[in-house]
Amino acid sequence: MSKSKDREHFEDYREQTAVKHEILAAYLPAYFHILKAGNKNLLLIDGFAGRGTYTNSTTGDSVDGSPLRAIKLIAETPAFHDKVSTIFIESDDVLFSQLETTVGEFYAQHQEIRKPHCIHGTFAQRVGEVLSTVNGKLAPTFLFVDPCGVSGASFDTIRAVMKCDKCEAFVFFNIDGVRRIAGLEKLSHVLIDLMGSQPRAQKLYDALRETDDTGKREMLILSHYRAALKE
Numbered sequence: 001m002s003k004s005k006d007r008e009h010f011e012d013y014r015e016q017t018a019v020k021h022e023i024l025a026a027y028l029p030a031y032f033h034i035l036k037a038g039n040k041n042l043l044l045i046d047g048f049a050g051r052g053t054y055t056n057s058t059t060g061d062s063v064d065g066s067p068l069r070a071i072k073l074i075a076e077t078p079a080f081h082d083k084v085s086t087i088f089i090e091s092d093d094v095l096f097s098q099l100e101t102t103v104g105e106f107y108a109q110h111q112e113i114r115k116p117h118c119i120h121g122t123f124a125q126r127v128g129e130v131l132s133t134v135n136g137k138l139a140p141t142f143l144f145v146d147p148c149g150v151s152g153a154s155f156d157t158i159r160a161v162m163k164c165d166k167c168e169a170f171v172f173f174n175i176d177g178v179r180r181i182a183g184l185e186k187l188s189h190v191l192i193d194l195m196g197s198q199p200r201a202q203k204l205y206d207a208l209r210e211t212d213d214t215g216k217r218e219m220l221i222l223s224h225y226r227a228a229l230k231e
C-alpha cells in the first residue's frame with residue numbers, strides 16, 4: 001500500500017477497524033492475565049502501530065488506535081504496570097512522528113506503566129533487531145500484526161517470535177489483498193513473504209486459480225495460512 005493510502009487509513013474509523021479493536025481489547029488483557037503470575041516480564045509488540053489515533057469521518061472526533069488502546073489497558077490494571085513492556089513499530093515517517101507524540105503524551109500522565117518504546121522502521125527489520133538483542137529469547141510476547149493490506153507481514157518474522165516460549169500472535173490481514181495478489185499474472189514476492197516460502201506461496205497461488213468462488217477462495221487462503229503456521 002502506498003504511503004498516502006496508509007495515511008488516509010486513519011481518516012476514517014471503519015466498522016472493520018472497530019471489530020479488530022474489540023477483539024484486541026478482549027484478547028490482550030486475557031493473555032497478560034494468564035501469564036502474569038509466573039513471569040516477571042511480559043511484552044507487547046505492535047508491529048504495524050499506525051499513528052495512535054483515528055479520526056471519525058462523520059463527527060471529526062478522535063478515536064484511539066491500537067497503541068493507545070493497549071497502553072490504556074495496561075494502565076487500567078495495576079498488576080501489569082511493572083511487568084508489561086510495549087514496543088510500537090511504524091514505518092511511515094509522518095505517522096511515526098504522530099505516534100511518538102500520542103504515546104508520549106499518554107505516558108507523561110501515566111508514568112506508573114513501563115515506558116513505551118516507539119520504533120521507526122519496518123516490522124521485519126525491527127523485530128529482527130529486538131530478537132537478536134535478546135538472543136532469540138523473548139519474554140512471553142503478544143505480537144499484533146496489522147498491516148493495511150498484506151505487504152510487510154513477514155511470515156519468517158512471525159515464526160521467529162512464535163518460536164519463543166509462550167508467545168502469541170494476533171495476525172490480521174486483508175483477505176482481499178491476498179486475493180488481489182494471487183490474481184496477478186506472476187507469483188508476487190509479497191505472497192512469498194506472507195506465506196514464508198516460494199513453494200508454499202506457489203501452492204496457494206495454484207489452488208486459487210482453480211476456483212472463481214469467493215467463499216472457496218477465502219477458505220483456501222485461510223486454510224493454507226493456518227497450515228503454514230502449524231508447520
Ligand SMILES: C[S@@+](CC[C@H](N)C(=O)[O-])C[C@H]1O[C@@H](n2cnc3c(N)ncnc32)[C@H](O)[C@@H]1O
Nearest residue numbers: 006048049050065066091092122123146148152
Ligand atoms: C492498519 S494500519 C495499523 C493500525 C493500528 N494497528 C491500529 O489499529 O491503530 C497499518 C500501519 O502499518 C504501517 N506499515 C506499513 N508497512 C509497514 C511495515 N512493513 N512495517 C511497519 N509498519 C508498516 C502503515 O504505515 C500503517 O500505519
